[in-house]
Amino acid sequence: MELVIALAGLLVIVVLLGLKIxxxxxxxxxxxxxxxxxxxxxxVNVIVPFLDRVHSKVPVNDQVLNDISLEVVSxxxxxxxxxxxxxxxxxxPEAAVFRVNNIDNLVIGLVQSLVRSELGKVELxxxxxxRGSLNVALLEALEDAGKTYGIxxxxxxxxxxxxxxxxxxxxxxxxxxxxxxxxxxxRAEGVRRATELxxxxxxxxxxRRADAIRAIAEANAEANRVITxxxxxxxxREALVFQTARMQVDALEGLAKSDNAKLIMLPGGPSNAFRxxxxxxxxx
Numbered sequence: 001m002e003l004v005i006a007l008a009g010l011l012v013i014v015v016l017l018g019l020k021i022x023x024x025x026x027x028x029x030x031x032x033x034x035x036x037x038x039x040x041x042x043x044v045n046v047i048v049p050f051l052d053r054v055h056s057k058v059p060v061n062d063q064v065l066n067d068i069s070l071e072v073v074s075x076x077x078x079x080x081x082x083x084x085x086x087x088x089x090x091x092x093p094e095a096a097v098f099r100v101n102n103i104d105n106l107v108i109g110l111v112q113s114l115v116r117s118e119l120g121k122v123e124l125x126x127x128x129x130x131r132g133s134l135n136v137a138l139l140e141a142l143e144d145a146g147k148t149y150g151i152x153x154x155x156x157x158x159x160x161x162x163x164x165x166x167x168x169x170x171x172x173x174x175x176x177x178x179x180x181x182x183x184x185x186x187r188a189e190g191v192r193r194a195t196e197l198x199x200x201x202x203x204x205x206x207x208r209r210a211d212a213i214r215a216i217a218e219a220n221a222e223a224n225r226v227i228t229x230x231x232x233x234x235x236x237r238e239a240l241v242f243q244t245a246r247m248q249v250d251a252l253e254g255l256a257k258s259d260n261a262k263l264i265m266l267p268g269g270p271s272n273a274f275r276x277x278x279x280x281x282x283x284x
């Protein structure tokens with residue numbers, strides 16, 4: 001009876017040793033007699049006691065490294081510091097356990113190496129203004145490198161760029177020069193536009209004056225044509241003389257109304273025109 005109880009107790013102990021409950025956020029890497037055997041997923045799993053052993057408990061949720069700092073030399077030979085954030089996940093627990101002794105150190109080393117390589121290809125201004133494209137390039141490079149070690153890097157971002165005092169002063173001078181250049185261009189564009197508008201206004205005014213002169217000339221020509229057509233024979237000449245006399249009278253009236261008119265000289269022609277016009281009207 002005691003033997004049966006002892007065997008039953010031993011069986012219970014063996015069963016308990018063989019049952020492994022794996023949390024949702026972890027995988028268990030199991031070895032058998034020192035060699036990799038299998039990986040236990042979340043839930044209840046059974047192993048062979050005394051032969052199998054849980055070698056490592058590997059987290060499979062997202063891991064965040066937000067304190068990665070390094071110095072970079074840009075393509076325009078500017079030395080600056082940058083801060084990075086990296087999010088990764090272990091997708092192949094056995095590779096992450098048996099190929100690397102410290103996965104965090106591996107990720108940090110990969111990030112520092114690849115970031116120096118990628119950021120060294122571009123100038124500092126592009127790092128400041130186009131971080132989105134750089135983050136995508138860094139992520140692609142890190143994903144390819146991480147697959148070898150069983151990890152997936154889902155996010156990599158440049159969170160901060162730190163410049164020394166000399167670089168900040170030089171950049172301030174460059175920005176001031178750039179603002180002055182843009183201001184000069186804006187002023188020049190304003191002067192050019194004003195000149196164009198003035199030229200357009202003068203051209204429009206000249207065209208309107210020409211149109212007015214043309215309209216007056218066409219009206220006078222039409223009046224002469226109508227008067228000439230309405231008369232017969234010898235009266236055509238008198239009509240033309242009348243029209244000419246009327247035009248002379250209008251011109252003298254305009255001179256008389258001018259503010260600068262001090263003295264008006266009446267030639268014989270215009271004065272006789274009054275008599276000729278009166279005579280023609282009398283005959284009509």
